[in-house]
Amino acid sequence: MSVPSLNLDITPTFKVDVKTTENRGFTPEEVAERCADKVISISDTANPIIRDQARAFKTHLIKVLSFYMKEAIKSDRTTVYNALSNAGHKDLAELIRRM
C-alpha cells in the first residue's frame, strides 16, 4: 500500500517578482497591471478562444482599474489640500492641488 505524501517544496520555476522605480512612485497603470495579474492568470496553453477572451478582459480591466485609481488619487489630493489649507499651509496646499 502506498502512503500519500504532502509536497511542500517551491517548484524550480517559482519566481518572485520585484518592481522598482527611480525618482518617482508607480503610476496608476503600473499598479493596475499588478492588480490585474493577481485577479486573472491566463495559461499559455489554454484553449485559444478562451485565452484570447481572457486577455481582452484583462486589458479592459487594467483600463478600468487605472481610471478609478486616478479618481482615488484626485480625491485623496483634495483631502490633503483641505488638511494643509485648514492648517494654514495655503502655499503647500496649492502645490498639491496643481500636481
Added chain:
Amino acid sequence: MAFNGNFMCTTFKKELMFGVHDFANGADTFKIALYTSSATLNASTTAYTTSNQVANGNGYSTGGESLTNVSPTVSGTTALTDFADETWGSSSITARGALIYNSTPNTTSISVTNPSVIVLDFGADKTSTTGDFTVVFPTADASNAIIRIA
C-alpha cells in the same frame, strides 16, 4: 554571489508539524527582510538574521516589514496561502533577496525565535532610487501561490 535559488526552509516544514505557524489573517506576524548579495540564505536557514541585511535607513528599517497574510484556502486538492505585495516607499534600496520569517511563532511545543519560512532569490540585484521597491507575490492559485501543500 551567495543566493542560489528560492527555498522553503527545512525547519519550517518541521515546525508546521509542531503547529508553530498560524497563517490566518490577523494571527501570527510574518515579516519580510531584505538582504544584499553577500547574504548566505538557503534551505538550511533556520531563523531571521541581521547578517548582510540591507542597511537601516533610506526607507528601510532593520527587521523588514510586516506582511499582510491572506488566510489559507484550498483550490482543488491543494491548500495554499498568500501575502499581499510589500512596498518600501520613497526608498533607495539595493537588495538581492529576502527572507520571510515568523516574528510571533507558537512556542508551545518547540523553542524558536523568529523562525524562517522562505528564502527568496530575486535573481539579480534590484534597486530603487528615491522611489518604490515592491516585492510582488505570485498569483494565489494552486499552481503559483507562494506556499502550497499539494
